[in-house]
Amino acid sequence: xxxxxxxxxxxxxxxxxxxxxxxxxxxxxxxxxxxxxxxxxxxxxxxxxxxxxxxxxxxxxxxxxxxxxxxxxxxxxxxxxxxxxxxxxxxxxxxxxxxxxxxxxxxxxxxxxxxxxxxxxxxxxxxxxxxxxxxxxxxxxxxxxxxxxxxxxxxxxxxxxxxxxxxxxxxxxxxxxxxxxxxxxxxxxxxxxxxxxxxxxxxxxxxxxxxxxxxxxxxxxxxxxxxxxxxxxxxxxxxxxxxxxxxxxxxxxxx
Amino acid sequence: xxxxxxxxxxxxxxxxxxxxxxxxxxxxxxxxxxxxxxxxxxxxxxxxxxxxxxxxxxxxxxxxxxxxxxxxxxxxxxxxxxxxxxxxxxxxxxxxxxxxxxxxxxxxxxxxxxxxxxxxxxxxxxxxxxxxxxxxxxxxxxxxxxxxxxxxxxxxxxxxxxxxxxxxxxxxxxxxxxxxxxxxxxxxxxxxxxxxxxxxxxxxxxxxxxxxxxxxxxxxxxxxxxxxxxxxxxxxxxxxxxxxxxxxxxxxxxxxxxxxxxxxxxxxxxxxxxxxxxxxxxxxxxxxxxxxxxxxxxxxxxxx
Numbered sequence: 001x002x003x004x005x006x007x008x009x010x011x012x013x014x015x016x017x018x019x020x021x022x023x024x025x026x027x028x029x030x031x032x033x034x035x036x037x038x039x040x041x042x043x044x045x046x047x048x049x050x051x052x053x054x055x056x057x058x059x060x061x062x063x064x065x066x067x068x069x070x071x072x073x074x075x076x077x078x079x080x081x082x083x084x085x086x087x088x089x090x091x092x093x094x095x096x097x098x099x100x101x102x103x104x105x106x107x108x109x110x111x112x113x114x115x116x117x118x119x120x121x122x123x124x125x126x127x128x129x130x131x132x133x134x135x136x137x138x139x140x141x142x143x144x145x146x147x148x149x150x151x152x153x154x155x156x157x158x159x160x161x162x163x164x165x166x167x168x169x170x171x172x173x174x175x176x177x178x179x180x181x182x183x184x185x186x187x188x189x190x191x192x193x194x195x196x197x198x199x200x201x202x203x204x205x206x207x208x209x210x211x212x213x214x215x216x217x218x219x220x221x222x223x224x225x226x227x228x229x230x231x232x233x234x235x236x237x238x239x240x241x242x243x244x245x246x247x248x249x250x251x252x253x254x255x
Numbered sequence: 256x257x258x259x260x261x262x263x264x265x266x267x268x269x270x271x272x273x274x275x276x277x278x279x280x281x282x283x284x285x286x287x288x289x290x291x292x293x294x295x296x297x298x299x300x301x302x303x304x305x306x307x308x309x310x311x312x313x314x315x316x317x318x319x320x321x322x323x324x325x326x327x328x329x330x331x332x333x334x335x336x337x338x339x340x341x342x343x344x345x346x347x348x349x350x351x352x353x354x355x356x357x358x359x360x361x362x363x364x365x366x367x368x369x370x371x372x373x374x375x376x377x378x379x380x381x382x383x384x385x386x387x388x389x390x391x392x393x394x395x396x397x398x399x400x401x402x403x404x405x406x407x408x409x410x411x412x413x414x415x416x417x418x419x420x421x422x423x424x425x426x427x428x429x430x431x432x433x434x435x436x437x438x439x440x441x442x443x444x445x446x447x448x449x450x451x452x453x454x455x456x457x458x459x460x461x462x463x464x465x466x467x468x469x470x471x472x473x474x475x476x477x478x479x480x481x482x483x484x485x486x487x488x489x490x491x492x493x494x495x496x497x498x499x500x501x502x503x504x505x506x507x508x509x510x511x512x513x514x515x516x517x518x519x520x521x522x523x524x525x526x527x528x529x530x531x532x533x534x535x536x537x538x539x540x541x542x543x544x545x546x547x548x549x550x551x552x553x554x555x556x557x558x559x
Binding site for chain 2: 003004006007011014015079080081084085086087089090253254
Protein backbone atom coordinates (compact mmCIF):
# COMPACT_ATOMS: atom_id res chain seq x y z
CA UNK A 1 0.00 0.00 0.00
CA UNK A 2 2.83 2.39 0.85
CA UNK A 3 4.22 2.51 -2.68
CA UNK A 4 0.80 3.51 -3.99
CA UNK A 5 0.52 6.04 -1.19
CA UNK A 6 3.94 7.48 -2.04
CA UNK A 7 3.00 7.73 -5.69
CA UNK A 8 -0.33 9.42 -4.75
CA UNK A 9 1.46 11.89 -2.45
CA UNK A 10 3.79 12.82 -5.29
CA UNK A 11 0.82 13.38 -7.55
CA UNK A 12 -0.90 15.58 -4.95
CA UNK A 13 1.97 18.06 -5.11
CA UNK A 14 1.20 18.63 -8.80
CA UNK A 15 -2.57 18.35 -8.71
CA UNK A 16 -4.23 21.51 -9.98
CA UNK A 17 -7.55 20.90 -8.22
CA UNK A 18 -5.91 20.53 -4.84
CA UNK A 19 -3.58 23.51 -5.39
CA UNK A 20 -6.52 25.65 -6.49
CA UNK A 21 -8.54 24.87 -3.34
CA UNK A 22 -5.42 25.47 -1.24
CA UNK A 23 -5.06 28.93 -2.83
CA UNK A 24 -8.70 29.69 -2.00
CA UNK A 25 -7.91 28.60 1.55
CA UNK A 26 -5.19 31.26 1.76
CA UNK A 27 -6.82 34.09 -0.18
CA UNK A 28 -10.41 33.87 1.04
CA UNK A 29 -9.62 34.73 4.72
CA UNK A 30 -7.20 37.40 3.51
CA UNK A 31 -9.77 39.08 1.28
CA UNK A 32 -12.48 38.89 3.95
CA UNK A 33 -10.09 40.34 6.54
CA UNK A 34 -9.08 43.22 4.30
CA UNK A 35 -12.75 43.92 3.63
CA UNK A 36 -13.60 43.89 7.34
CA UNK A 37 -10.53 46.02 8.07
CA UNK A 38 -11.68 48.62 5.62
CA UNK A 39 -15.19 48.70 7.15
CA UNK A 40 -13.75 48.83 10.65
CA UNK A 41 -11.40 51.72 9.80
CA UNK A 42 -13.91 53.73 7.78
CA UNK A 43 -16.98 53.39 10.00
CA UNK A 44 -15.61 52.66 13.49
CA UNK A 45 -12.05 54.04 13.30
CA UNK A 46 -10.61 51.05 15.13
CA UNK A 47 -8.52 47.96 14.39
CA UNK A 48 -10.04 44.52 13.99
CA UNK A 49 -10.05 42.06 16.87
CA UNK A 50 -8.43 38.69 16.24
CA UNK A 51 -11.73 36.97 17.17
CA UNK A 52 -13.44 38.58 14.22
CA UNK A 53 -11.19 37.04 11.59
CA UNK A 54 -9.09 34.16 12.84
CA UNK A 55 -11.77 31.48 12.35
CA UNK A 56 -12.63 32.30 8.75
CA UNK A 57 -11.41 28.93 7.54
CA UNK A 58 -13.99 27.00 9.53
CA UNK A 59 -16.83 28.72 7.69
CA UNK A 60 -15.65 27.43 4.30
CA UNK A 61 -13.80 24.28 5.40
CA UNK A 62 -16.65 21.90 4.52
CA UNK A 63 -16.76 23.11 0.91
CA UNK A 64 -13.01 23.47 0.48
CA UNK A 65 -12.15 20.00 1.72
CA UNK A 66 -15.04 18.45 -0.21
CA UNK A 67 -14.12 20.24 -3.45
CA UNK A 68 -10.38 19.54 -3.05
CA UNK A 69 -10.82 15.81 -2.49
CA UNK A 70 -13.49 15.58 -5.20
CA UNK A 71 -11.22 17.21 -7.77
CA UNK A 72 -8.19 15.13 -6.80
CA UNK A 73 -9.85 11.73 -6.75
CA UNK A 74 -12.10 12.45 -9.74
CA UNK A 75 -9.04 13.24 -11.86
CA UNK A 76 -7.56 9.87 -10.81
CA UNK A 77 -10.63 8.20 -12.25
CA UNK A 78 -11.01 10.43 -15.31
CA UNK A 79 -7.35 9.96 -16.29
CA UNK A 80 -7.69 6.19 -15.98
CA UNK A 81 -5.14 6.00 -13.17
CA UNK A 82 -7.31 3.93 -10.79
CA UNK A 83 -7.80 1.48 -13.66
CA UNK A 84 -4.07 1.48 -14.34
CA UNK A 85 -3.31 0.66 -10.70
CA UNK A 86 -5.55 -2.43 -10.85
CA UNK A 87 -4.09 -3.50 -14.19
CA UNK A 88 -0.58 -3.09 -12.74
CA UNK A 89 -1.39 -5.64 -10.06
CA UNK A 90 -2.21 -3.41 -7.09
CA UNK A 91 -4.79 -4.81 -4.68
CA UNK A 92 -8.13 -3.01 -4.63
CA UNK A 93 -8.00 -2.68 -0.83
CA UNK A 94 -4.58 -1.02 -1.07
CA UNK A 95 -5.81 1.36 -3.78
CA UNK A 96 -8.84 2.33 -1.71
CA UNK A 97 -6.90 2.73 1.54
CA UNK A 98 -4.28 4.86 -0.18
CA UNK A 99 -6.99 7.08 -1.69
CA UNK A 100 -8.72 7.36 1.70
CA UNK A 101 -5.46 8.32 3.42
CA UNK A 102 -4.90 10.92 0.71
CA UNK A 103 -8.42 12.30 1.32
CA UNK A 104 -7.72 12.58 5.05
CA UNK A 105 -4.28 14.04 4.39
CA UNK A 106 -5.78 16.73 2.18
CA UNK A 107 -8.17 17.64 4.98
CA UNK A 108 -5.22 17.94 7.38
CA UNK A 109 -3.26 20.07 4.89
CA UNK A 110 -6.23 22.36 4.37
CA UNK A 111 -6.69 22.75 8.11
CA UNK A 112 -2.97 23.37 8.63
CA UNK A 113 -2.89 26.01 5.88
CA UNK A 114 -6.05 27.62 7.29
CA UNK A 115 -4.50 27.71 10.76
CA UNK A 116 -1.25 29.22 9.45
CA UNK A 117 -3.10 31.84 7.42
CA UNK A 118 -5.25 32.72 10.44
CA UNK A 119 -2.15 33.06 12.59
CA UNK A 120 -0.46 35.39 10.12
CA UNK A 121 -3.61 37.47 9.69
CA UNK A 122 -3.93 37.72 13.44
CA UNK A 123 -0.34 38.87 13.88
CA UNK A 124 -0.17 41.25 10.94
CA UNK A 125 -3.63 42.67 10.43
CA UNK A 126 -5.49 42.70 13.77
CA UNK A 127 -5.24 44.32 17.16
CA UNK A 128 -4.61 40.78 18.48
CA UNK A 129 -7.22 41.04 21.23
CA UNK A 130 -9.21 37.89 21.59
CA UNK A 131 -11.53 36.35 24.14
CA UNK A 132 -10.14 32.82 23.71
CA UNK A 133 -7.04 31.50 25.45
CA UNK A 134 -4.25 29.94 23.39
CA UNK A 135 -5.16 26.37 24.56
CA UNK A 136 -8.77 26.99 23.53
CA UNK A 137 -7.70 28.16 20.08
CA UNK A 138 -5.33 25.20 19.76
CA UNK A 139 -8.15 22.90 20.82
CA UNK A 140 -10.42 24.35 18.15
CA UNK A 141 -7.82 23.92 15.45
CA UNK A 142 -7.22 20.34 16.50
CA UNK A 143 -10.97 19.63 16.32
CA UNK A 144 -11.09 21.38 12.93
CA UNK A 145 -8.19 19.24 11.67
CA UNK A 146 -9.89 16.01 12.78
CA UNK A 147 -13.21 17.05 11.22
CA UNK A 148 -11.50 18.04 7.94
CA UNK A 149 -9.63 14.74 7.81
CA UNK A 150 -12.84 12.77 8.35
CA UNK A 151 -14.73 14.79 5.71
CA UNK A 152 -11.82 14.19 3.30
CA UNK A 153 -11.98 10.42 3.87
CA UNK A 154 -15.78 10.40 3.57
CA UNK A 155 -15.75 12.36 0.29
CA UNK A 156 -13.04 10.14 -1.15
CA UNK A 157 -15.11 7.07 -0.24
CA UNK A 158 -18.07 8.51 -2.16
CA UNK A 159 -16.02 9.00 -5.33
CA UNK A 160 -14.33 5.62 -5.07
CA UNK A 161 -17.64 3.77 -4.79
CA UNK A 162 -19.35 5.83 -7.47
CA UNK A 163 -16.48 5.16 -9.82
CA UNK A 164 -15.74 8.75 -10.77
CA UNK A 165 -19.22 9.36 -12.17
CA UNK A 166 -20.37 12.98 -12.37
CA UNK A 167 -23.02 11.96 -9.79
CA UNK A 168 -20.29 11.79 -7.14
CA UNK A 169 -19.46 15.47 -7.75
CA UNK A 170 -23.09 16.38 -7.29
CA UNK A 171 -23.60 14.05 -4.34
CA UNK A 172 -20.42 15.22 -2.58
CA UNK A 173 -21.27 18.89 -2.88
CA UNK A 174 -24.94 18.22 -2.11
CA UNK A 175 -24.00 16.41 1.12
CA UNK A 176 -21.63 19.27 2.05
CA UNK A 177 -24.33 21.88 1.44
CA UNK A 178 -27.04 19.83 3.15
CA UNK A 179 -24.85 19.18 6.20
CA UNK A 180 -23.89 22.84 6.44
CA UNK A 181 -27.54 23.95 6.37
CA UNK A 182 -28.59 21.14 8.69
CA UNK A 183 -25.86 21.88 11.22
CA UNK A 184 -26.86 25.54 11.32
CA UNK A 185 -30.47 24.51 11.85
CA UNK A 186 -29.52 22.02 14.58
CA UNK A 187 -27.43 24.62 16.38
CA UNK A 188 -30.22 27.14 16.10
CA UNK A 189 -32.71 24.73 17.63
CA UNK A 190 -30.38 23.54 20.39
CA UNK A 191 -28.99 26.93 21.30
CA UNK A 192 -31.63 29.50 20.31
CA UNK A 193 -30.60 33.12 20.55
CA UNK A 194 -33.69 33.92 22.52
CA UNK A 195 -35.15 31.69 25.21
CA UNK A 196 -34.47 28.03 25.91
CA UNK A 197 -34.24 24.94 23.78
CA UNK A 198 -37.73 23.57 23.24
CA UNK A 199 -36.75 20.19 21.81
CA UNK A 200 -37.78 17.02 23.64
CA UNK A 201 -37.66 13.25 23.30
CA UNK A 202 -36.25 11.55 20.19
CA UNK A 203 -35.83 14.83 18.33
CA UNK A 204 -33.65 16.21 21.09
CA UNK A 205 -31.62 13.00 21.15
CA UNK A 206 -31.07 13.13 17.39
CA UNK A 207 -30.14 16.82 17.43
CA UNK A 208 -27.81 16.20 20.35
CA UNK A 209 -26.18 13.32 18.49
CA UNK A 210 -25.62 15.50 15.41
CA UNK A 211 -24.20 18.29 17.53
CA UNK A 212 -21.89 15.97 19.45
CA UNK A 213 -20.67 13.56 16.84
CA UNK A 214 -21.18 14.75 13.24
CA UNK A 215 -17.93 16.37 12.00
CA UNK A 216 -19.81 18.67 9.60
CA UNK A 217 -21.49 20.30 12.62
CA UNK A 218 -18.21 20.61 14.47
CA UNK A 219 -17.02 23.05 11.83
CA UNK A 220 -20.08 25.25 12.13
CA UNK A 221 -19.72 26.46 15.70
CA UNK A 222 -16.97 27.04 18.24
CA UNK A 223 -16.26 23.97 20.47
CA UNK A 224 -18.84 23.60 23.22
CA UNK A 225 -18.73 19.84 23.86
CA UNK A 226 -16.07 17.62 25.42
CA UNK A 227 -13.06 17.05 23.16
CA UNK A 228 -13.63 13.27 23.29
CA UNK A 229 -17.05 13.68 21.65
CA UNK A 230 -15.52 15.45 18.69
CA UNK A 231 -12.74 12.90 18.47
CA UNK A 232 -15.24 10.02 18.57
CA UNK A 233 -17.35 11.70 15.85
CA UNK A 234 -14.44 12.16 13.46
CA UNK A 235 -13.02 8.71 14.14
CA UNK A 236 -16.49 7.22 13.67
CA UNK A 237 -16.96 8.84 10.27
CA UNK A 238 -13.49 7.70 9.18
CA UNK A 239 -14.08 4.10 10.29
CA UNK A 240 -17.54 4.03 8.70
CA UNK A 241 -16.17 5.42 5.42
CA UNK A 242 -13.32 2.90 5.38
CA UNK A 243 -15.55 -0.10 6.07
CA UNK A 244 -18.26 0.85 3.54
CA UNK A 245 -15.65 1.90 0.96
CA UNK A 246 -13.59 -1.28 1.29
CA UNK A 247 -16.63 -3.52 0.91
CA UNK A 248 -18.10 -1.66 -2.06
CA UNK A 249 -14.87 -0.81 -3.91
CA UNK A 250 -13.73 -4.44 -3.74
CA UNK A 251 -16.97 -5.46 -5.46
CA UNK A 252 -17.07 -2.59 -7.89
CA UNK A 253 -17.04 -3.23 -11.62
CA UNK A 254 -14.81 -0.69 -13.30
CA UNK A 255 -15.06 0.43 -16.90
CA UNK B 256 2.31 -24.90 -26.17
CA UNK B 257 2.64 -22.47 -23.29
CA UNK B 258 -0.15 -19.92 -22.96
CA UNK B 259 -0.07 -16.50 -21.36
CA UNK B 260 -3.85 -16.39 -21.18
CA UNK B 261 -6.30 -19.24 -21.35
CA UNK B 262 -10.01 -18.94 -20.71
CA UNK B 263 -12.47 -21.68 -20.02
CA UNK B 264 -16.11 -21.06 -20.87
CA UNK B 265 -15.85 -17.48 -19.65
CA UNK B 266 -19.18 -15.73 -19.22
CA UNK B 267 -20.14 -12.20 -18.33
CA UNK B 268 -23.62 -10.80 -17.91
CA UNK B 269 -24.70 -7.19 -17.43
CA UNK B 270 -28.22 -7.57 -16.14
CA UNK B 271 -29.96 -9.60 -18.81
CA UNK B 272 -27.42 -8.78 -21.52
CA UNK B 273 -24.85 -11.51 -22.10
CA UNK B 274 -21.58 -9.86 -23.15
CA UNK B 275 -19.58 -13.11 -23.07
CA UNK B 276 -21.32 -16.40 -23.69
CA UNK B 277 -18.67 -19.04 -23.04
CA UNK B 278 -15.41 -17.61 -24.29
CA UNK B 279 -12.64 -20.11 -24.91
CA UNK B 280 -9.49 -18.31 -25.92
CA UNK B 281 -5.78 -19.07 -25.77
CA UNK B 282 -2.95 -16.59 -26.26
CA UNK B 283 0.33 -18.40 -26.95
CA UNK B 284 3.42 -17.10 -25.17
CA UNK B 285 5.56 -14.86 -27.37
CA UNK B 286 2.79 -14.22 -29.87
CA UNK B 287 1.19 -11.04 -31.15
CA UNK B 288 -2.46 -11.94 -30.80
CA UNK B 289 -4.84 -9.95 -32.98
CA UNK B 290 -8.23 -9.75 -31.31
CA UNK B 291 -10.86 -9.06 -33.96
CA UNK B 292 -14.57 -8.50 -33.66
CA UNK B 293 -17.44 -6.10 -34.26
CA UNK B 294 -18.39 -3.38 -31.82
CA UNK B 295 -20.19 -5.07 -28.94
CA UNK B 296 -18.78 -8.50 -29.80
CA UNK B 297 -17.13 -8.77 -26.37
CA UNK B 298 -13.54 -7.63 -26.97
CA UNK B 299 -13.45 -4.90 -24.34
CA UNK B 300 -15.36 -7.05 -21.84
CA UNK B 301 -12.76 -9.80 -22.28
CA UNK B 302 -9.96 -7.28 -21.76
CA UNK B 303 -11.69 -5.87 -18.66
CA UNK B 304 -11.98 -9.34 -17.13
CA UNK B 305 -8.38 -10.10 -18.00
CA UNK B 306 -7.21 -6.86 -16.40
CA UNK B 307 -9.21 -7.47 -13.21
CA UNK B 308 -11.47 -4.46 -13.71
CA UNK B 309 -14.51 -6.73 -13.67
CA UNK B 310 -15.28 -10.25 -12.47
CA UNK B 311 -16.66 -13.04 -14.65
CA UNK B 312 -20.23 -14.22 -14.05
CA UNK B 313 -19.20 -17.80 -14.74
CA UNK B 314 -16.25 -19.73 -16.14
CA UNK B 315 -12.62 -19.09 -15.39
CA UNK B 316 -9.32 -18.05 -16.89
CA UNK B 317 -5.64 -18.43 -16.25
CA UNK B 318 -3.22 -15.56 -16.55
CA UNK B 319 0.39 -16.74 -16.82
CA UNK B 320 -0.66 -20.01 -15.27
CA UNK B 321 -2.47 -18.43 -12.32
CA UNK B 322 -6.22 -18.89 -11.95
CA UNK B 323 -8.41 -15.81 -11.84
CA UNK B 324 -9.79 -16.57 -8.36
CA UNK B 325 -6.35 -17.13 -6.84
CA UNK B 326 -4.99 -14.39 -4.55
CA UNK B 327 -1.76 -14.64 -6.59
CA UNK B 328 -3.49 -13.18 -9.65
CA UNK B 329 -2.30 -9.68 -8.66
CA UNK B 330 1.32 -10.81 -8.93
CA UNK B 331 0.59 -12.09 -12.44
CA UNK B 332 -0.92 -8.71 -13.28
CA UNK B 333 2.22 -6.99 -12.04
CA UNK B 334 3.97 -8.70 -14.97
CA UNK B 335 1.47 -7.20 -17.35
CA UNK B 336 1.04 -3.80 -18.95
CA UNK B 337 -2.02 -2.41 -20.71
CA UNK B 338 -3.40 0.52 -22.60
CA UNK B 339 -7.14 -0.01 -22.39
CA UNK B 340 -9.43 2.37 -24.29
CA UNK B 341 -7.48 5.54 -23.46
CA UNK B 342 -3.94 5.76 -22.06
CA UNK B 343 -3.82 6.11 -18.26
CA UNK B 344 -1.76 9.24 -17.72
CA UNK B 345 -1.62 11.98 -15.13
CA UNK B 346 -2.42 15.04 -17.23
CA UNK B 347 -0.84 17.54 -14.84
CA UNK B 348 2.52 15.75 -14.97
CA UNK B 349 5.27 15.63 -17.61
CA UNK B 350 6.08 12.44 -19.51
CA UNK B 351 9.05 11.76 -17.23
CA UNK B 352 7.02 12.38 -14.06
CA UNK B 353 4.31 10.05 -15.34
CA UNK B 354 6.91 7.34 -15.84
CA UNK B 355 8.31 7.92 -12.35
CA UNK B 356 4.78 7.60 -10.93
CA UNK B 357 4.43 4.19 -12.57
CA UNK B 358 7.87 3.10 -11.33
CA UNK B 359 6.91 4.12 -7.79
CA UNK B 360 3.63 2.28 -8.02
CA UNK B 361 5.29 -0.88 -9.27
CA UNK B 362 7.87 -0.57 -6.49
CA UNK B 363 10.82 -0.51 -8.89
CA UNK B 364 14.12 0.06 -7.09
CA UNK B 365 15.22 2.90 -9.39
CA UNK B 366 14.06 5.00 -12.32
CA UNK B 367 16.80 3.94 -14.73
CA UNK B 368 14.26 2.59 -17.21
CA UNK B 369 12.50 5.96 -17.56
CA UNK B 370 14.84 7.67 -20.05
CA UNK B 371 15.34 4.48 -22.03
CA UNK B 372 11.60 3.89 -22.42
CA UNK B 373 10.87 7.50 -23.29
CA UNK B 374 13.55 7.34 -26.00
CA UNK B 375 12.07 4.07 -27.21
CA UNK B 376 8.65 5.65 -27.79
CA UNK B 377 10.12 8.91 -29.09
CA UNK B 378 9.17 11.14 -26.16
CA UNK B 379 12.60 11.91 -24.73
CA UNK B 380 12.55 15.55 -25.83
CA UNK B 381 9.22 16.58 -24.29
CA UNK B 382 10.92 18.15 -21.25
CA UNK B 383 8.53 19.68 -18.73
CA UNK B 384 5.57 19.82 -21.10
CA UNK B 385 2.49 18.55 -19.28
CA UNK B 386 0.78 15.47 -20.63
CA UNK B 387 -2.49 17.37 -21.05
CA UNK B 388 -0.78 19.40 -23.79
CA UNK B 389 0.30 16.26 -25.65
CA UNK B 390 -1.27 15.27 -28.95
CA UNK B 391 -3.35 12.08 -29.04
CA UNK B 392 -0.45 10.23 -30.64
CA UNK B 393 1.98 11.40 -27.96
CA UNK B 394 -0.44 10.29 -25.25
CA UNK B 395 -0.74 6.91 -26.91
CA UNK B 396 3.05 6.56 -26.94
CA UNK B 397 3.28 7.64 -23.32
CA UNK B 398 0.61 5.08 -22.43
CA UNK B 399 2.70 2.44 -24.15
CA UNK B 400 5.86 3.57 -22.32
CA UNK B 401 3.97 3.35 -19.00
CA UNK B 402 2.76 -0.13 -19.93
CA UNK B 403 6.38 -1.09 -20.61
CA UNK B 404 7.55 -0.07 -17.14
CA UNK B 405 8.88 -2.97 -15.11
CA UNK B 406 9.67 -5.18 -18.10
CA UNK B 407 6.26 -6.84 -18.52
CA UNK B 408 5.86 -10.25 -20.14
CA UNK B 409 2.45 -9.47 -21.55
CA UNK B 410 1.02 -6.24 -22.95
CA UNK B 411 -2.60 -5.53 -23.85
CA UNK B 412 -3.25 -2.80 -26.37
CA UNK B 413 -6.76 -1.70 -27.16
CA UNK B 414 -6.73 0.16 -30.50
CA UNK B 415 -3.04 1.17 -30.21
CA UNK B 416 -2.99 3.15 -33.44
CA UNK B 417 -6.05 5.25 -32.58
CA UNK B 418 -5.38 8.90 -33.36
CA UNK B 419 -1.92 8.30 -34.77
CA UNK B 420 -0.74 9.81 -38.04
CA UNK B 421 0.61 7.41 -40.72
CA UNK B 422 4.18 7.94 -39.53
CA UNK B 423 3.10 7.27 -35.94
CA UNK B 424 1.28 4.09 -36.98
CA UNK B 425 4.43 2.77 -38.65
CA UNK B 426 6.55 3.67 -35.61
CA UNK B 427 4.19 1.96 -33.16
CA UNK B 428 4.01 -1.09 -35.42
CA UNK B 429 7.79 -1.31 -35.60
CA UNK B 430 8.06 -0.81 -31.86
CA UNK B 431 5.63 -3.65 -31.16
CA UNK B 432 7.50 -5.95 -33.54
CA UNK B 433 10.83 -4.98 -31.99
CA UNK B 434 9.59 -5.59 -28.44
CA UNK B 435 8.09 -8.91 -29.48
CA UNK B 436 11.24 -10.10 -31.24
CA UNK B 437 13.90 -8.71 -28.91
CA UNK B 438 12.24 -8.99 -25.51
CA UNK B 439 9.82 -11.81 -26.23
CA UNK B 440 6.86 -9.77 -24.97
CA UNK B 441 3.46 -11.26 -25.76
CA UNK B 442 0.93 -8.78 -27.13
CA UNK B 443 -2.84 -8.84 -27.21
CA UNK B 444 -3.94 -6.23 -29.72
CA UNK B 445 -7.56 -5.37 -30.21
CA UNK B 446 -7.96 -3.36 -33.36
CA UNK B 447 -10.51 -2.39 -35.96
CA UNK B 448 -7.86 -1.56 -38.53
CA UNK B 449 -7.59 -5.10 -39.82
CA UNK B 450 -5.11 -4.30 -42.56
CA UNK B 451 -2.76 -2.81 -39.97
CA UNK B 452 -3.29 -5.79 -37.68
CA UNK B 453 -2.38 -8.19 -40.48
CA UNK B 454 1.09 -6.60 -40.60
CA UNK B 455 1.70 -7.44 -36.95
CA UNK B 456 -0.23 -10.43 -35.70
CA UNK B 457 1.18 -13.92 -35.45
CA UNK B 458 -2.11 -15.29 -34.14
CA UNK B 459 -5.73 -14.25 -34.49
CA UNK B 460 -8.86 -14.64 -32.44
CA UNK B 461 -12.18 -13.77 -34.07
CA UNK B 462 -14.92 -12.99 -31.58
CA UNK B 463 -18.62 -12.65 -32.25
CA UNK B 464 -21.61 -12.49 -29.89
CA UNK B 465 -19.42 -13.10 -26.86
CA UNK B 466 -17.62 -16.21 -28.06
CA UNK B 467 -14.55 -17.01 -30.08
CA UNK B 468 -15.64 -18.01 -33.56
CA UNK B 469 -12.20 -19.02 -34.69
CA UNK B 470 -8.58 -18.91 -33.56
CA UNK B 471 -5.75 -19.37 -35.99
CA UNK B 472 -2.11 -18.57 -36.64
CA UNK B 473 -1.14 -16.04 -39.30
CA UNK B 474 0.20 -18.91 -41.44
CA UNK B 475 -3.17 -20.61 -41.32
CA UNK B 476 -4.84 -17.34 -42.19
CA UNK B 477 -2.46 -16.78 -45.10
CA UNK B 478 -3.35 -20.20 -46.40
CA UNK B 479 -7.03 -19.33 -46.22
CA UNK B 480 -6.49 -15.91 -47.73
CA UNK B 481 -4.25 -17.10 -50.57
CA UNK B 482 -4.29 -15.62 -54.04
CA UNK B 483 -6.74 -16.96 -56.58
CA UNK B 484 -8.26 -16.09 -59.95
CA UNK B 485 -11.92 -15.26 -59.58
CA UNK B 486 -13.76 -16.37 -62.70
CA UNK B 487 -17.25 -15.60 -63.88
CA UNK B 488 -18.35 -18.24 -66.37
CA UNK B 489 -21.52 -19.45 -68.10
CA UNK B 490 -21.61 -22.66 -66.04
CA UNK B 491 -19.34 -23.56 -63.14
CA UNK B 492 -20.19 -27.27 -63.50
CA UNK B 493 -18.48 -27.29 -66.89
CA UNK B 494 -15.61 -25.27 -65.48
CA UNK B 495 -15.18 -27.75 -62.63
CA UNK B 496 -14.99 -30.62 -65.11
CA UNK B 497 -12.27 -28.83 -67.09
CA UNK B 498 -10.27 -27.89 -64.00
CA UNK B 499 -10.40 -31.43 -62.63
CA UNK B 500 -9.00 -32.76 -65.90
CA UNK B 501 -6.11 -30.33 -65.59
CA UNK B 502 -5.71 -31.13 -61.88
CA UNK B 503 -6.18 -27.51 -60.79
CA UNK B 504 -7.46 -26.58 -57.35
CA UNK B 505 -10.68 -24.56 -57.28
CA UNK B 506 -13.60 -23.45 -55.15
CA UNK B 507 -17.12 -23.03 -56.58
CA UNK B 508 -18.81 -19.93 -55.20
CA UNK B 509 -22.13 -20.12 -57.09
CA UNK B 510 -23.53 -21.22 -60.46
CA UNK B 511 -21.41 -18.67 -62.30
CA UNK B 512 -18.47 -17.85 -60.03
CA UNK B 513 -15.46 -19.85 -58.95
CA UNK B 514 -12.00 -19.22 -57.48
CA UNK B 515 -9.16 -21.03 -59.21
CA UNK B 516 -5.90 -21.43 -57.32
CA UNK B 517 -2.38 -21.69 -58.72
CA UNK B 518 -0.48 -19.93 -61.48
CA UNK B 519 -2.56 -19.88 -64.66
CA UNK B 520 -2.72 -17.46 -67.58
CA UNK B 521 -5.77 -16.32 -69.47
CA UNK B 522 -5.04 -17.95 -72.84
CA UNK B 523 -4.42 -21.31 -71.16
CA UNK B 524 -7.68 -20.95 -69.21
CA UNK B 525 -9.57 -19.94 -72.37
CA UNK B 526 -8.31 -23.06 -74.14
CA UNK B 527 -9.38 -25.36 -71.30
CA UNK B 528 -12.82 -23.82 -71.10
CA UNK B 529 -13.35 -23.95 -74.84
CA UNK B 530 -12.73 -27.70 -74.77
CA UNK B 531 -15.70 -28.24 -72.41
CA UNK B 532 -17.92 -25.54 -73.94
CA UNK B 533 -17.73 -23.15 -71.03
CA UNK B 534 -17.78 -19.44 -71.78
CA UNK B 535 -15.53 -17.13 -69.74
CA UNK B 536 -17.16 -13.78 -68.96
CA UNK B 537 -14.60 -12.25 -66.59
CA UNK B 538 -11.40 -13.31 -64.91
CA UNK B 539 -9.54 -11.26 -62.33
CA UNK B 540 -6.87 -11.78 -59.75
CA UNK B 541 -8.39 -12.09 -56.31
CA UNK B 542 -6.45 -11.60 -53.08
CA UNK B 543 -8.56 -12.14 -49.97
CA UNK B 544 -7.57 -9.71 -47.24
CA UNK B 545 -7.98 -10.19 -43.50
CA UNK B 546 -10.98 -7.89 -43.73
CA UNK B 547 -12.62 -10.03 -46.40
CA UNK B 548 -11.84 -13.17 -44.45
CA UNK B 549 -13.33 -11.60 -41.35
CA UNK B 550 -16.49 -10.66 -43.21
CA UNK B 551 -16.86 -14.10 -44.70
CA UNK B 552 -16.27 -15.65 -41.28
CA UNK B 553 -18.83 -13.54 -39.45
CA UNK B 554 -21.19 -13.17 -42.35
CA UNK B 555 -21.71 -9.45 -42.15
CA UNK B 556 -20.03 -6.16 -42.76
CA UNK B 557 -21.56 -3.82 -40.23
CA UNK B 558 -19.30 -2.13 -37.69
CA UNK B 559 -16.05 -3.71 -38.75
